[in-house]
Amino acid sequence: MTQLDSALTGAPATHGAPEWWRDAVVYQVYPRSFADSDGDGMGDLPGVTARLPYLRDLGVDAIWLSPFYTSPQHDGGYDVADYTDVDPRFGSLADADALIARAHELGLRVVVDLVPNHSSSEHVLFQQALAAAPGSPERDLYVFREGRGEHGELPPNNWTSIFHGPAWTRVTEADGTPGQWYLHIFDTSQPDWNWDNPAVHEMFRGVLRFWLDRGADGFRVDVAHGMVKPEGLPDATVNAEGLIDIPEGEVPVYFDNDGVLDIYREWRPIVDSYAGDRMMVLEAWIPEHRLPLYIGPEEAHQSFNFGFLQARWGVPTMRAAIEKPLALADAVGAPTTWVLSNHDVIRHATRYGFPPEHRFGEGLSREEVPDTELGRRRARAATLLMLALPGSAYLYQGEELGLPEVADIPDELREDPSHHRAGVPGRDGCRVPLPWEKDAPAYGFSPTGASWLPQPAVFAELAADVQAGDPTSTLEMYRLALRLRGELGLGRHVEGVEFPDGLPEGVLAVRRGSVWVLVNTGDAAVELPAPLAAATLLVASGPGVARGVLPADTAVWLRTA
Known part of the structure; x- marks a missing residue:
């Protein structure tokens, strides 16, 4: 036998977990591209609020809002100039309050993005640091160092940016002379906070409370493995080509240092002190065996399982991407999270249209042409697999419509810092505004037809109004699967x-x-x-x-x- x-x-599971986030389906909203209420071509918070009934009817439990804070938008809002205000392009604090209130009326939770590794270079504290002298309290909020070389003309170490090029930029001091260097693991417009400074800890405790007081149900923590740098900021090892050597499955020296764990132990009591099971989910790109250190009763509630997203099509790879994270999360009593797409990766309806051995660069180039129909078939199948697994499932806006990655974006319209720094396609292709109505201006995204990125013609037939009510559509498959997932208790971990x-x-x-x-x-x-x-x-x-x-x-x- x-x-x-x-x-x-066997019998179906019959018992649920007490905390909502343990088996929730969370829908990521990228506000710039979700819905534009005022016709300026950029999505905004009133636009999100108006579309909340759609998300309720889709069957999700919560929404995660990518950053809507005051920002010059050099990195899609992940360059924050004010953590406690809303960028005027997205609305106002009153609009944020209205969105949270309306979501709660509809039974939806709201998770906001927190960006603690770096700020915008336009943040008032960084501007004050630039104006202050080396060694001042203002500069100590960020990572400033003297340069190497006879006249300090060389960077403090050999670290490189995630967005290409050096991770250090030299400043000009108040007297006009070349001065210190500041660290930016990402773009030059994103200086890293100095988490060795207690004042930075105090500031972010205040940011947490600000949004929890306004009704936020939790936080998605950006670059959650990056805040604390190794003592002494040592050089990274390099390979024969002179590039930073990162062994398979490992991360650069400036990521995944144990000090970040102390930050979550500091934040957890704050989050848990609020009623309603508030939560934290981490964007931590870390070696798989390190995951249990980040989650647990004293650390964060969840961390994204990127191994599932990265698994190639096939039984061995997909099974391993389920078994391993389940075992690791079980070891600390935390739920596993599942995700197939987000604002940083090529949409899975396109990824699956390539052979499993295909290796992507950064974004989708115009020369990479997928099998569109194959990609959509496999994406739908992978989604059903994901939604049947215990734990939380995170959806990215538009995946329920089967949207593909958009490669044909004019270079002059691309905004990803990696594109500007290194010429790679970048992440804009997964951030194209959504199609809501086939025959409306900008496919219903904007009343004027304006759209900050061009929408391809294929979006017309994938619009939400075309798919609604069609039992063969991707949208209706998602609705049915989400309803059954809840009725059958598939998100629970009982059996x-x-x-x-x-x-x-x-x-x-x-x-x-x-x-x-x-x-x-x-x-x-x-x-x-x-x-x-x-x-x-x-x-x-x-x-x-x-x-x-x-x-x-x-x-x-x-x-x-």
């Missing part, structure tokens, strides 16, 4: 996850009680074993599913008696 035959007597054997080659099987998730990663249809051929079909990611037959690049949820 195979594991498949012996497991068919865990099993990987039965006895399935045809190329089929990944995941069992959740009496619910079976089958993903055919092969290129041909397969026949299922008799016990599953007789099971009830709950939802399929594509057409052609017949009793006992699972088409290629297709996923199904089945329920056994």
Whole structure:
């Protein structure tokens, strides 16, 4: 008897976890590209508020808002000039309050982005640091150092920026002479805070309380592995080409230092002191074995599982991307998170349109042409797999419409700092404004037809109003899967996850009680074993599913008696 035959007597999960975030579906809103209420071509908070009923009807539990703070927008708002105000392009604090209030009326939680590794160079504190003398309290809020070389003309160390080029910029002092250097792990317009300074800790405790007092239900912490730098700021090792050497699965020397863990232990009591199960989820690109250090009862509540996002199409890679993070999170009693797309990566409807061995650069180049139909089929299948797993699922705006990555953006309209610094395509292709209505200006994104990035013609047929009510559409598949996920308790961790054997080659099987998730990663249809051929079909990611037959690049949820 195979594991498949012996497991068919299982029952569905019946008990839930007390905290909402343990099994929530969270929808990421990138405000610039979600909905524009005033016609200036940039999305705003009133636009988000007006579309909240759509998100309620989609079936999500919470929204995560990418930064809407005061910012010069050199890095899509992740260059923050004021952490406690709203950029006028997005609205006002009153608009933020109205959005949170309306979301709560609709039963939606609101998670806001927190950017603690760096500020904008236009932040008043950095401007004061530039005006102050070396060694002053103002400069000590950021990472300023003397340069090397006879006249300080060389950077303090050999670190390079995530956005290419050196991670240090030299300033001109008040008397006009070349002066100290400041650290920016990202763009020159994003100086790093000095987390060795207690004043920085105090400031961010105040930022946390400011948004918690306004009703925010939690924080997504940007670059959550980056705030604390190694003592002495040592040079990184370099390879034969003179580039910083980062072993496979590791991170640069300025990331993942143990001091960041103390910050979360400092913040956790603040977050937990507010009623309503407030939470923190970390954007921590760290070696997998380090994950348990970041999450737990005294640290953060969750951390993104990027291994699942990065897994190549195929049974071994996808199964490993489920098993390993589940085990690591279980070790500290935390829920796992699942994500396939976000504002920093190529949309998964496009990624899956390439062979598994394809290696992307930074963004999608015009020369990289995916198999669009294959990508969408596999993306829908991967989504069904993700939504059946225990823990939280994070969706990125527009993935429920099957939106592709947009490669054909004129270079002069691209805004990603990596594009300007190194000429790579960058991340703008996943940030193109959403299509809401096929026949409206800017496909319903803006009443005037203005759009800060051009929308491709293919967006017309993918618009929300075209897909609504069509049972074959990606939008309706998401709605059905999200409803079933809640009804069946699939986000809960009561019965865990099993990987039965006895399935045809190329089929990944995941069992959740009496619910079976089958993903055919092969290129041909397969026949299922008799016990599953007789099971009830709950939802399929594509057409052609017949009793006992699972088409290629297709996923199904089945329920056994």
